[in-house]
Amino acid sequence: AQSVTQLDSHVSVSEGTPVLLRCNYSSSYSPSLFWYVQHPNKGLQLLLKYTSAATLVKGINGFEAEFKKSETSFHLTKPSAHMSDAAEYFCVVSDRVGYSSASKIIFGSGTRLSIRP
Amino acid sequence: KAGVTQTPRYLIKTRGQQVTLSCSPISGHRSVSWYQQTPGQGLQFLFEYFSETQRNKGNFPGRFSGRQFSNSRSEMNVSTLELGDSALYLCASSLDAQGRTGELFFGEGSRLTVL
Numbered sequence: 001a002q003s004v005t006q007l008d009s010h011v012s013v014s015e016g017t018p019v020l021l022r023c024n025y026s027s028s029y030s031p032s033l034f035w036y037v038q039h040p041n042k043g044l045q046l047l048l049k050y051t052s053a054a055t056l057v058k059g060i061n062g063f064e065a066e067f068k069k070s071e072t073s074f075h076l077t078k079p080s081a082h083m084s085d086a087a088e089y090f091c092v093v094s095d096r097v098g099y100s101s102a103s104k105i106i107f108g109s110g111t112r113l114s115i116r117p
Numbered sequence: 118k119a120g121v122t123q124t125p126r127y128l129i130k131t132r133g134q135q136v137t138l139s140c141s142p143i144s145g146h147r148s149v150s151w152y153q154q155t156p157g158q159g160l161q162f163l164f165e166y167f168s169e170t171q172r173n174k175g176n177f178p179g180r181f182s183g184r185q186f187s188n189s190r191s192e193m194n195v196s197t198l199e200l201g202d203s204a205l206y207l208c209a210s211s212l213d214a215q216g217r218t219g220e221l222f223f224g225e226g227s228r229l230t231v232l
Binding site: 036041042046109 | 121159160162173205207209220221222223224225226228
């Protein structure tokens with residue numbers, strides 16, 4: 001069965017330091033993986049996506065993520081945190097259901113990122 | 118290109134009432150999905166509509182229902198409101214059936230408070 005696990009519910013970093021948000025997935029097939037960001041009282045916005053092309057994916061606002069099949073991970077990173085990065089981040093997997101062409105989207109539980117001045 | 122529009126943005130109801138929320142997807146998108154977001158339960162999938170047909174449904178009671186019109190606009194309805202229905206209700210649209218591409222475009226949500 002497909003699943004997504006975000007290993008940290010809350011991450012706090014200082015402004016200007018690196019960010020690492022961890023995500024592990026379980027999938028029977030070749031999944032597509034996504035990171036979404038949600039600022040307070042807003043909808044979710046796509047940060048980046050992996051769809052079986054390059055394993056290192058670059059997204060908006062300086063974020064990137066690396067797909068590691070051997071570790072079933074898709075961790076989100078950013079070299080230098082900015083105050084505006086404070087938000088909730090969701091790791092998402094899109095996968096086929098059984099042998100059908102139907103697909104299913106599964107959201108992680110979210111990681112709240114706080115930035116200290 | 119206009120984004121996903123949800124109305125109303127905020128509303129307050131009392132227990133036992135019913136509520137209807139509306140979602141206008143991005144032009145050309147045929148799939149509309151609904152999610153409930155609460156601090157305790159996180160983001161939970163309600164249902165997905167594609168070409169006016171309910172394609173997937175989450176684990177919610179029958180008080181939660183929805184529909185999609187021929188112009189892809191969607192409404193969800195919650196009857197006999199309970200305090201626990203207080204949440205941010207998010208609508209997301211996609212070009213194709215949900216999951217086929219995985220890329221969803223979200224509205225800003227409708228914040229429902231039940232008193």
